[in-house]
Amino acid sequence: MQSAQLNLPDYSLSPQQVPQYMPAFLEKEERDALKDEIVELLAERNAVLVAHYYVDGDVQDLAEQTGGFVSDSLEMARFGRDHASNTLIVAGVRFMGETAKILSPEKRVFMPTLEAECSLDLGCPPDAFEAFCRAHPDRTVVVYANTSVQVKALSDWVVTSSVGLKIVEALAERGEKILWAPDKHLGRYIQHKTGADMLLWSGACVVHEEFKWKALRDVMSIYPGAGVLVHPESPAAVIDIADAVGSTSQIVKAAGELPHEIFIVATDRGLFHKLRQRYPHKRFIEAPTAGTGATCRSCAHCPWMAMNELQVLAHVLRDPARLEANEILVDPQVGRRAMIPLERMLNFPNS
Ligand code: 13P
Ligand code: SF4
Numbered sequence: 001m002q003s004a005q006l007n008l009p010d011y012s013l014s015p016q017q018v019p020q021y022m023p024a025f026l027e028k029e030e031r032d033a034l035k036d037e038i039v040e041l042l043a044e045r046n047a048v049l050v051a052h053y054y055v056d057g058d059v060q061d062l063a064e065q066t067g068g069f070v071s072d073s074l075e076m077a078r079f080g081r082d083h084a085s086n087t088l089i090v091a092g093v094r095f096m097g098e099t100a101k102i103l104s105p106e107k108r109v110f111m112p113t114l115e116a117e118c119s120l121d122l123g124c125p126p127d128a129f130e131a132f133c134r135a136h137p138d139r140t141v142v143v144y145a146n147t148s149v150q151v152k153a154l155s156d157w158v159v160t161s162s163v164g165l166k167i168v169e170a171l172a173e174r175g176e177k178i179l180w181a182p183d184k185h186l187g188r189y190i191q192h193k194t195g196a197d198m199l200l201w202s203g204a205c206v207v208h209e210e211f212k213w214k215a216l217r218d219v220m221s222i223y224p225g226a227g228v229l230v231h232p233e234s235p236a237a238v239i240d241i242a243d244a245v246g247s248t249s250q251i252v253k254a255a256g257e258l259p260h261e262i263f264i265v266a267t268d269r270g271l272f273h274k275l276r277q278r279y280p281h282k283r284f285i286e287a288p289t290a291g292t293g294a295t296c297r298s299c300a301h302c303p304w305m306a307m308n309e310l311q312v313l314a315h316v317l318r319d320p321a322r323l324e325a326n327e328i329l330v331d332p333q334v335g336r337r338a339m340i341p342l343e344r345m346l347n348f349p350n351s
Contacts, residue, residue, distance in 0.1 A: 008132070011123035011182060012204040018119065021303035023056070024311065031058055034310040041317035042066050047110070048085040050076050050100070052092035053248045054270030054305040059091050059313060070274065072249040073145050074160040077103060078346060089317070090328070091308040093118045097328040098149045102335045102342060109328040112313040116304040118146050120233075123203035124182035126150035132179070136199060139179035140171055143341075146205075147182060149330050152338035161232050161247040163351045165190050170348075172196035185209070189232045189239055207302045208233035211266045213241060215288035219264055223285065227260030230287075231267035238266055238287070255279055269300045 026034070035058060042049055042062075049068035051060050060070045068089075069079040073096055080088050080100035088109045090097040093116045101109040124143075129151050133141055143155040144164070152158050159167050168178060168190050178196050180187040182203030191198040211234045220226060220241070229251045230242035239245050244254035248271055255263055255275055265271065266287035275284045289300050316322050330338075345351060 008202050011202045012209070013119045013123055013206055017122065018206050019115075019303045021306045023306050023309050026310065031310060034058075034314050035062055038062055038310070038314050038317060039066055041314065042068075042089070045087060045317060045320075045323070046085065047087040047089050047317075048083055049089045049091060050080050050083075050096075051090075051308070052076060052096060052270075052305065053252075053274050054268040054302055055091045055308040056306075056310060057270075057273035058310050059308055060273055063091065072160065072162055072247045073099070074162040074247070074345075074351070075249060076100070077145070077160075077342070080104060080107075080109070081346070089313075091313065092116070093121075093146075093302070093304045094328075095121050095146050095148065098330060099145060099342065101328045101330045102149060102152070102338045103346075105330070105332060105335055105339075110316070110323055110326050111328060112309070112316050112326065113307045114326055114328075116307045118302075118304060119206040120144060120146035120182045120203045121148055121151075124148070124151050124201060126154070129181060129201070130154055132181070132201065136179050138177060139199060140176040141179045141181075142168060142171070143181050144183050144186060149334055149338045151181070152341060153334045155338075155341045156344075158338075158341040158345050160345070161186060162249060163345060163348060164232075165193055166350070167345065167348055168196050168198070169194045183233055185235055185239075186232045188236055189245070192236075205233040207268050207300060208266070209235060210289040210300070211235065211238045211287050212289065213237035216241065216264065216266070219285065219288055223262050223264065225260065226262040226264050226285065227255075227258050228287075229254055229263050229265045229267070234266050242266070251275075252278060255282065255284070267300075268302050268305065270302070270305055 049063040051063040051070045077099045081103040097111045141155040142157045145160045178198040180198045181201030187200040227243040262283045264285045
């Protein structure tokens with residue numbers, strides 16, 4: 001693989017850099033009361049809630065019940081841009097809030113917490129990335145949406161896992177050589193599928209990197225008829241045994257289209273809420289990770305996504321000053337530059 005020639009440092013996060021986040025346990029009555037309160041507060045603030053599939057299931061339901069939206073990172077971006085509301089509450093991780101703000105600089109974008117990071121974003125510091133780009137001026141710079149606004153502003157294309165494959169395929173057909181960042185697993189997958197000439201950054205998702213193919217094989221032997229659904233941020237050996245590989249939305253779609261009654265799913269367990277809601281007659285089993293009782297790293301749940309709790313959302317919405325403190329702000333000049341590759345993605349045919 002091309003990346004081997006680069007001697008890039010390993011930009012994966014160490015365990016110490018990943019927070020151990022344990023969501024609070026709430027009784028059903030407490031959750032119901034918080035949900036009722038949030039419905040009122042959203043209306044009071046004229047705000048629309050846009051949530052990712054990995055956040056708390058109740059927060060996902062609230063988004064749908066109140067005229068907001070739950071989806072993958074691509075469709076969240078599109079929905080936030082196209083919705084008439086001037087106030088967006090993005091329940092997800094920081095890059096998702098930033099993407100909404102870049103695409104709609106005139107809107108106000110808030111998040112339940114600004115501490116919700118992403119290991120891929122953290123593992124791609126803009127200065128180091130800029131030096132990498134400068135060292136390879138002959139390459140088209142394609143970055144994953146899981147990056148900061150500064151990194152997006154250095155790129156030619158932003159892609160999500162929904163459209164990365166199609167876009168790189170089109171660029172490769174035009175003879176373009178690619179510089180890809182930050183997820184090495186997704187980059188390798190796209191490179192393998194398209195045959196494109198790609199130089200890869202060395203970041204990884206702390207959740208998906210933990211899926212283990214040997215343990216997955218063991219689970220498959222217990223459920224011989226099960227289908228295997230995998231997010232492409234997972235290691236190559238796990239991707240290689242999948243029946244379907246794709247973004248969160250593509251996984252949801254595949255679970256409906258494939259004939260299997262049982263699925264083993266290698267992605268954040270937040271997605272199981274939508275999978276079970278949409279296909280109550282099918283069974284979904286979590287793909288195995290590094291081990292039991294270990295750290296957040298091996299629980300198949302993104303610690304940053306987990307921060308989007310019901311009580312955190314209610315706490316922030318209750319008080320205008322607290323809401324303001326959780327506003328996503330983007331330098332307008334950097335934002336305008338980052339909008340170019342983002343819009344290129346959104347305007348790509350059939351994206
Ligand atoms: P999707 O674009 O598939 O929703 O993925 C976002 C993400 O952060 C996956 O870990
Ligand atoms: Fe980032 Fe991984 Fe969390 Fe997705 S699951 S937001 S890629 S750390």
